[in-house]
Amino acid sequence: MPYLASDKIAVIDLASGAIAEESLTDELLAAHVGGAGINRVLYERHADGDPLVFGCGLFTGTLVPGAACATVTGKSPLTGGLVHVPLALYAGMELKYSGFDYLVLKNKAAAPVYLWLHDGIADLNEAANIWQADVWSATRQVRAAMGDELIQTLVAGPAAVGGSALGQLMINFWASGDRFGLGRALAIKNVKLLAIRGMGLLEINDPEGFVNACLELTAQVKAGPWGGKKGLGELGAGLGQPGLADWIAPIAHRHRAGFNTPMAYNTFAMLEGDPKALKESAEETPGVLLSDPLAAVDLMKLGLGAVDACGLIRDCARLGLDVAGLIAASGAKDLAGLKAAMATASGPVPGLSGPFGAYAPAQSLGADLGQGGWGRRMALASVFGLDPIFALMTPDLSLEKLIELADLGAGLSLEAAELEALLDRLAS
């Protein structure tokens, strides 16, 4: 069995309900490593079923700093091209420990379903009762039904179910890095959501060597320019948006990280109640997690105040609507225009192209990435399961270091030139 993996690929034919399992072979890992690399192979293998492929990176869910992400690969309803979308927060980690490394959802279910993944078991369940539910309600209902508040969900909201190509694939209650309408792609398959819980165990090739190398890298990152930095405001300063800190400060609550991600750039905007209060809010839904930093930047640039902007982001989160896509597709310049567009906006999004969407900033602050470097960095983040924003900002995560960790953790002997070629293919 491969290290740092569960050794299972689930291939789910939604039309028949059949669920087959395949092994994650050493050959597949050696040639394509993980994340978008293996997702693309599985996509091509099952292309006749127009699949959506969910996959973990090689290091997802491990002690490698920033190893939070899974990737979903499929055809974008907005561009028609093959795209790779990062899934941060805790979703990637939960998938890695669920007992499956990769999922292939192909064809279309005859009636609404949701997929429940746990303990190496994949079940398709009826979803008629939650099909029209908003993102927050659907997540809460599934968690309540299973009796576990830590279930992570990947959800198609009312926007996606209603036909909008701006329907984003949402994580629990919050925006993901989906700029390509893969929430809509999920809804087209009559799948409302994936519910994921992971309590498995991953073996390590060289446990002591791998863990020590990870902890040394964590110490290195802490000593670097992003050590101790938190929140949207600090990220904004690095993005050349110094006004972002003052803009969000009056409603900024605590900052959250994705799984094992040293840079906690997700700020919670407290819209009801005192943002400085530390006790648990008496409100059921007091605010919104700003898990898509560039969407907040876009709204600030339009001149919206933070309260209005975050209120809009919360409304879009319930609908499962991509805020950045809404702004670009509608052309609206103010709050009233954006609110009016929410019900009908469906794309196209001008300028949207390529396999990786603009979830991470266009430039790294840590190093000059050179021509095409941004796309290769996104590909690298996906292949290894790293948070793309963190990977972009952290030059300590060098190719050489990741190759060393792949050997220690997974026993994979990766060649730099072959890895570079893989990243070039994925980024093109």
Next chain:
Amino acid sequence: MGIKIDPLKCTSCMACELACGYHRDDALATLSACIMAYRARELKNYFGVVLKAEEDLVIARPEGLEVKRIGAVEEAPAAQADASAKPMLLREPCDLCADQEAGPLCVRACPVDAIYLD
């Protein structure tokens, strides 16, 4: 000397939990960890850390620390949030990673120095 937690520095990244799980299982898992991020009240952005020490259960809430003597209390509410996981009180208590020369793994793994030795 023991593990101390500053809950206001915590970002709920779970690195401590995974590092502790490794100490217990010699593999990557979280079910045996004696330190865990509680993160179930996501819509309210309310989160902190629970530690099972030798004699006490330390609940590091954002508004302050609460220390409960093990045996005198039922499972702490914050530690019950993870309904399908192994209850905190059934796990081995913290041994400060006695086999680690460089000190407790949770301290080394925490990227924001929310966990420290004192």
